[in-house]
Amino acid sequence: MTPEDTTIAVVGDGFGSLLVYATAIYVGFRPEQIAVYGPTPYAVATYAGHAGNLGQTVLRSESESHFLPADWPTFAQLDAWSRRSPAPLLRSIRRRYNPGLAEILTEARTVEDRLGLRARRIPKRIGWLHRELDPEPHFLIYGEDELLLGRARHVAIALGHGPVSFPRVLAQAREDPELRERIVQAYEPKTYRDGGRYVVIGAGIASVNEWANALEAGAKVISLLRNPAPEEQDLNTPRCFFEAYGIDAFQELTFEQRVAFLGAILKGTSPRRRAWIEIVEEGIAQDRFDQLIGEVDEAKPGPAGLSVHVSSRHGPAPGWLDVTGVVCGTGFVRSCLATPLVRRLVDSYGLQVEDGRLVLRSNCGVPGLDLPESRLCAMGLLANSVVPHGDTIAGLKYIARRFVADCVEAEQLRERPLGSRLRMQLSLARAASGAIRRTRESEQLA
Numbered sequence: 001m002t003p004e005d006t007t008i009a010v011v012g013d014g015f016g017s018l019l020v021y022a023t024a025i026y027v028g029f030r031p032e033q034i035a036v037y038g039p040t041p042y043a044v045a046t047y048a049g050h051a052g053n054l055g056q057t058v059l060r061s062e063s064e065s066h067f068l069p070a071d072w073p074t075f076a077q078l079d080a081w082s083r084r085s086p087a088p089l090l091r092s093i094r095r096r097y098n099p100g101l102a103e104i105l106t107e108a109r110t111v112e113d114r115l116g117l118r119a120r121r122i123p124k125r126i127g128w129l130h131r132e133l134d135p136e137p138h139f140l141i142y143g144e145d146e147l148l149l150g151r152a153r154h155v156a157i158a159l160g161h162g163p164v165s166f167p168r169v170l171a172q173a174r175e176d177p178e179l180r181e182r183i184v185q186a187y188e189p190k191t192y193r194d195g196g197r198y199v200v201i202g203a204g205i206a207s208v209n210e211w212a213n214a215l216e217a218g219a220k221v222i223s224l225l226r227n228p229a230p231e232e233q234d235l236n237t238p239r240c241f242f243e244a245y246g247i248d249a250f251q252e253l254t255f256e257q258r259v260a261f262l263g264a265i266l267k268g269t270s271p272r273r274r275a276w277i278e279i280v281e282e283g284i285a286q287d288r289f290d291q292l293i294g295e296v297d298e299a300k301p302g303p304a305g306l307s308v309h310v311s312s313r314h315g316p317a318p319g320w321l322d323v324t325g326v327v328c329g330t331g332f333v334r335s336c337l338a339t340p341l342v343r344r345l346v347d348s349y350g351l352q353v354e355d356g357r358l359v360l361r362s363n364c365g366v367p368g369l370d371l372p373e374s375r376l377c378a379m380g381l382l383a384n385s386v387v388p389h390g391d392t393i394a395g396l397k398y399i400a401r402r403f404v405a406d407c408v409e410a411e412q413l414r415e416r417p418l419g420s421r422l423r424m425q426l427s428l429a430r431a432a433s434g435a436i437r438r439t440r441e442s443e444q445l446a
Ligand SMILES: Cc1cc2nc3c(=O)[nH]c(=O)nc-3n(C[C@H](O)[C@H](O)[C@H](O)COP(=O)(O)OP(=O)(O)OC[C@H]3O[C@@H](n4cnc5c(N)ncnc54)[C@H](O)[C@@H]3O)c2cc1C
Pocket: 011, 012, 013, 014, 015, 016, 017, 037, 038, 039, 040, 043, 046, 047, 050, 051, 054, 056, 058, 059, 060, 061, 065, 124, 125, 126, 127, 158, 159, 160, 161, 235, 236, 341, 379, 380, 381, 391, 392, 393, 394, 396
């Protein structure tokens, strides 16, 4: 394989890569000046997998978060035009509009296809980035098999989330092939058995979602919390809401009050149904939903498939439970060191990590490796310490724009004229709208 020489490389092939690519083309870079490295066939593949396993049907984010290179039209405007309906606009005015999953993924696919991203993909996972300064600063990009795959002057790293996380005891239990399929993560594929009994760990949105999924399938749910109040917000919990409300106040609430509060704010991700809260309330009334405080400290095969022992630091220990399975809404491993490429960069270049987060410059540059004439920029979750919403579409877009603007300056790029940008934006919007019209309309949940 001949190494690919480009001006810009994106390591990681998800949402972040599409936003960098689309922005770069929009301002005037040519497709052959950009390469995207990663194993998936298209930019939405990883996200679509997670969202599908969770049953998400509308995004949590609102109308401004989408994949056209410029912000106008907003997604609500595009949706309204596609459906020939003012409803998205009326919702958007009241901030009650969330892009449908099918619609937004269709837009992303359209942008990707129309701008020729597929031809710029190098379908390999990257194992190593080497900083070279001679004859001029650039990066060597190596695959996990240590083959040199490319060189680029500017690199953005957008690797998405680390591995899914399991409580230690359950991670160990999963090593037993007999138990593995009974202990799953909320972000993994799963099925619930009618009449089965499931422990769902956590109370973030992924767990709440699984309560409803299991109850709807006719199963019983035991919600298991380590503490009476959740310690950490789930990935999708709207942080601003929590900030406005106050985590402390939230933690003071009773279980019923917390369910009601979550019901009020977690409007988006709860899937295929208008009111998961009603499903949970029905489950409580039918004695199919229970909540325990404690931690699983032992797991073994049992009469119902799995026996888990639950101990508690807050009151009487629940003891042994015979269940069909355990679902962990415990999210992703948050430390950047869980990502092998980042760990290698940290070890080799002595990068600073605080509290599991890579210490970055305010432009999301990686200190020691990032130069104005040859940028190394972190995106997504890796950049959360600088851009708190860096792992959302809006945050990714913000970082992509800054990164591309720096590349424009470093390369002294002759930028695409305004008229050409407008034509590109309108043509992408028209194509996306046509494609959206052919998708089934997602139901708004807010
Ligand atoms: C279930 C769920 C719901 C979400 N809902 C919303 C929402 O409603 N609104 C919103 O704004 N955001 C949402 N997000 C957050 C965010 O928009 C997505 O996580 C987004 O996909 C992040 O983009 P990314 O490019 O950083 O990572 P991803 O899209 O996950 O892509 C990362 C890619 O990098 C690849 N990769 C990993 N390691 C390597 C390597 N070593 N070499 C090459 N490639 C590699 C992976 O295979 C993956 O394809 C949600 C996230 C999840 C998980």
